[in-house]
Amino acid sequence: xxxxxxxxxxxxxxxxxxxxxxxxxxxxxxxxxxxxxxxxxxxxxxxxxxxxxxxxxxxxxxxxxxxxxxxxxxxxxxxxxxxxxxxxxxxxxxxxxxxxxxxxxxxxxxxxxxxxxxxxxxxxxxxxxxxxxxxxxxxxxxxxxxxxxxxxxxxxxxxxxxxxxxxxxxxxxxxxxxxxxxxxxxxxxxxxxxxxxxxxxxxxxxxxxxxxxxxxxxxxxxxxxxxxxxxxxxxxxxxxxxxxxxxxxxxxxxxxxxxxxxxxxxxxxxxxxxxxxxxxxxxxxxxxxxxxxxxxxxxxxxx
Amino acid sequence: xxxxxxxxxxxxxxxxxxxxxxxxxxxxxxxxxxxxxxxxxxxxxxxxxxxxxxxxxxxxxxxxxxxxxxxxxxxxxxxxxxxxxxxxxxxxxxxxxxxxxxxxxxxxxxxxxxxxxxxxxxxxxxxxxxxxxxxxxxxxxxxxxxxxxxxxxxxxxxxxxxxxxxxxxxxxxxxxxxxxxxxxxxxxxxxxxxxxxxxxxxxxxxxxxxxxxxxxxxxxxxxxxxxxxxxxxxxxxxxxxxxxxxxxxxxxxxxxxxxxxxxxxxxxxxxxxxxxxxxxxxxxxxxxxxxxxxxxxxxxxxxxxxxxxxxxxxxxxxxxxxxxxxxxxxxxxxxxxxxxxxxxxxxxxxxxxxxxxxxxxxxxxxxxxxxxxxxxxxxxxxxxxxxxxxxxxxxxx
Numbered sequence: 001x002x003x004x005x006x007x008x009x010x011x012x013x014x015x016x017x018x019x020x021x022x023x024x025x026x027x028x029x030x031x032x033x034x035x036x037x038x039x040x041x042x043x044x045x046x047x048x049x050x051x052x053x054x055x056x057x058x059x060x061x062x063x064x065x066x067x068x069x070x071x072x073x074x075x076x077x078x079x080x081x082x083x084x085x086x087x088x089x090x091x092x093x094x095x096x097x098x099x100x101x102x103x104x105x106x107x108x109x110x111x112x113x114x115x116x117x118x119x120x121x122x123x124x125x126x127x128x129x130x131x132x133x134x135x136x137x138x139x140x141x142x143x144x145x146x147x148x149x150x151x152x153x154x155x156x157x158x159x160x161x162x163x164x165x166x167x168x169x170x171x172x173x174x175x176x177x178x179x180x181x182x183x184x185x186x187x188x189x190x191x192x193x194x195x196x197x198x199x200x201x202x203x204x205x206x207x208x209x210x211x212x213x214x215x216x217x218x219x220x221x222x223x224x225x226x227x228x229x230x231x232x233x234x235x236x237x238x239x240x241x242x243x244x245x246x247x248x249x250x251x252x253x254x255x256x257x258x259x260x261x262x263x264x265x266x267x268x269x270x271x272x273x274x275x276x277x278x279x280x281x282x283x284x285x286x287x288x289x290x291x292x293x294x295x296x297x298x299x300x301x302x303x
Numbered sequence: 304x305x306x307x308x309x310x311x312x313x314x315x316x317x318x319x320x321x322x323x324x325x326x327x328x329x330x331x332x333x334x335x336x337x338x339x340x341x342x343x344x345x346x347x348x349x350x351x352x353x354x355x356x357x358x359x360x361x362x363x364x365x366x367x368x369x370x371x372x373x374x375x376x377x378x379x380x381x382x383x384x385x386x387x388x389x390x391x392x393x394x395x396x397x398x399x400x401x402x403x404x405x406x407x408x409x410x411x412x413x414x415x416x417x418x419x420x421x422x423x424x425x426x427x428x429x430x431x432x433x434x435x436x437x438x439x440x441x442x443x444x445x446x447x448x449x450x451x452x453x454x455x456x457x458x459x460x461x462x463x464x465x466x467x468x469x470x471x472x473x474x475x476x477x478x479x480x481x482x483x484x485x486x487x488x489x490x491x492x493x494x495x496x497x498x499x500x501x502x503x504x505x506x507x508x509x510x511x512x513x514x515x516x517x518x519x520x521x522x523x524x525x526x527x528x529x530x531x532x533x534x535x536x537x538x539x540x541x542x543x544x545x546x547x548x549x550x551x552x553x554x555x556x557x558x559x560x561x562x563x564x565x566x567x568x569x570x571x572x573x574x575x576x577x578x579x580x581x582x583x584x585x586x587x588x589x590x591x592x593x594x595x596x597x598x599x600x601x602x603x604x605x606x607x608x609x610x611x612x613x614x615x616x617x618x619x620x621x622x623x624x625x626x627x628x629x630x631x632x633x634x635x636x637x638x639x640x641x642x643x644x645x646x647x648x649x650x651x652x653x654x655x656x657x658x659x660x661x662x663x664x665x666x667x668x669x670x671x672x673x674x675x676x677x678x679x680x681x682x683x684x685x686x687x688x689x690x691x692x693x694x695x696x697x698x699x700x
Contacts, residue, residue: 036505038505052513052515053513053519061510062513063374063510063512064513066393066394069370069394072359072368073370075364075371076373079329079355079372080355080374080376083377107360115358
């Protein structure tokens with residue numbers, strides 16, 4: 001088990017809401033990567049969390065960029081560092097929310113990964129446009145209430161499942177991709193450290209609860225993270241050169257409804273919808289285990 | 304040793320980026336800019352240009368890449384055209400507000416629909432308020448010269464703004480002309496490496512572009528305007544230095560062609576200026592007291608120079624290769640604004656050559672004769688669209 005480094009590169013005095021999962025995400029990421037790291041941040045909660053000019057609560061250089069540019073910005077920073085022959089061990093991180101990754105930023109992300117940019121592209125996933133006030137994104141889970149999927153008489157909660165960014169990244173032949181959960185800081189830090197050792201593009205999908213948008217108790221953020229893992233709603237796995245590894249499997253499994261009931265955004269869901277969600281979660285988990293088995297035991301057996 | 308090569312405007316751009324030692328190029332292909340990025344790819348592939356060439360997936364990312372690289376302290380270059388420039392719009396503002404000396408060639412081209420790949424200034428002019436210096440070039444030599452000049456001007460610590468070099472689609476971009484490719488050592492003397500004091504740096508972890516409250520924002524905007532205003536003197540100064548180094552005057556803010564004591568002044572931009580100068584010569588030979596001013600920088604806009612030039616003229620004819628819908632051509636609008644409260648010549652705006660419509664010496668001669676006639680007949684209309692299909696008899700022999 002990795003020890004959590006004591007060095008703090010995120011100082012107190014941030015602007016995040018109480019119980020913000022994204023705040024944990026940045027803190028643990030910087031603990032893992034250390035100070036030889038540049039971070040570029042598009043429009044998202046983290047464009048505000050570091051502080052208002054002239055304040056800044058992070059001990060790493062920050063480039064704020066436009067919403068859809070995270071991937072291109074990472075490529076630009078890396079190109080300049082290479083052009084200047086500056087130490088190649090610097091981590092160039094693009095740190096975007098789910099909207100800036102899965103929706104408006106997906107083109108620039110795809111470009112950066114396809115070009116083989118040596119960067120860690122992070123999606124801290126709070127499952128909606130939280131900074132603008134809880135609008136649905138492509139990463140909002142099935143069944144969720146948001147301000148643009150309101151639950152009126154027409155029951156217009158989000159009907160579609162989440163966009164699978166890990167699969168999309170895998171389809172780019174990315175050398176390394178991993179999911180991490182702020183409720184499990186050891187593996188969180190371990191996976192970031194592993195990513196830092198790999199040359200080329202890396203993608204890390206962070207599960208980051210948002211009490212404000214999820215209508216959950218700020219004090220329950222870590223607990224919700226644990227339930228997401230135990231209910232298999234957010235599996236913890238990595239893909240290294242095409243090989244899947246579900247690196248942490250729940251010892252005690254719980255039904256999805258135990259996860260859903262912790263958040264007001266799901267409270268409208270009738271029994272049959274919860275069953276549908278349970279079925280989708282089970283199918284995804286099953287598929288994931290099959291991918292793991294197939295890629296480990298058959299597809300890349302010779303390697 | 305410097306040497307003359309017979310090259311297109313696009314190759315001239317590529318040679319300009321190479322001589323300027325652009326450290327990062329971040330670009331995306333679009334007609335008619337493509338041969339710029341192809342030539343740079345060839346330079347890099349042949350080991351003739353030491354640059355990190357980021358082949359991005361869109362123009363928006365091209366400018367985002369330049370912005371990130373420039374923030375990290377690299378000299379950056381890109382090139383685009385029309386729809387590509389329009390897609391960059393957000394990032395154009397980002398580059399100027401971040402005070403980054405990105406230099407770019409824009410091969411100006413008409414905006415669709417209907418699709419058109421030919422010369423038209425609207426793409427560039429639509430970006431005039433974004434905080435970029437804009438240099439409209441007359442010929443391929445000036446394209447190269449302007450790139451070298453632009454880096455020196457834009458990277459000056461008092462300026463720190465991005466610069467756009469504008470070449471007319473096909474008329475310059477794909478037409479070969481002799482261009483002096485300067486000796487690298489001489490260029491290096493003229494243009495030292497870019498080394499900004501403030502940059503994205505792990506040793507000095509600053510933040511670039513954070514949220515500011517209304518109590519700050521406006522003052523940043525004013526500083527940008529002061530830099531833009533300051534760029535006028537800087538352009539003149541660098542123009543002089545350029546002339547001393549390379550023996551060639553790229554034209555400063557506004558180029559005056561036989562303007563001493565004229566009664567009639569025509570004002571042009573871009574590649575039509577060369578043909579126009581020939582026509583001016585002919586008209587002067589015929590006894591007409593007419594001269595030409597070529598607006599080289601739309602931004603910063605040379606207000607004072609325009610006032611000086613029009614002090615004693617009776618009539619000004621302004622040729623715009625674009626149109627601002629609901630108003631008039633932009634050069635004309637800006638020139639009129641500069642005149643207000645200073646001089647009051649008769650001013651007529653001619654809308655010409657949109658979407659690459661040819662401007663022959665015959666048509667230009669008719670335009671200039673029309674301007675001359677305004678002295679006697681007075682202003683017939685403020686804006687006239689020249690050589691429309693419905694109106695060919697008036698403008699063609």
